[in-house]
Amino acid sequence: MSERAAPFFCPYCGDEDLRPSEAGHGAWECHGCRRAFQLKFLGLLAPTATGSPTSGGNTA
Numbered sequence: 845m846s847e848r849a850a851p852f853f854c855p856y857c858g859d860e861d862l863r864p865s866e867a868g869h870g871a872w873e874c875h876g877c878r879r880a881f882q883l884k885f886l887g888l889l890a891p892t893a894t895g896s897p898t899s900g901g902n903t904a
Contacts, residue, residue: 851883 851872853860859876870883 854879855881 854874856879857877861875862872865871865873865880873880
């Protein structure tokens with residue numbers, strides 16, 4: 845599969861009227877709030893020692 849998943853809603857206003865932008869790969873335009881944004885995959889997170897990514901590490 846070579847296609848990437850598209851965002852379902854704008855991260856700024858929550859509108860679903862998104863369209864791909866001509867600005868480049870991963871760029872989107874929201875026609876609800878007139879913002880443009882770009883999504884980028886940064887990589888995978890390393891597994892944590894506790895197994896819970898939301899644990900703050902401080903238990904005391």
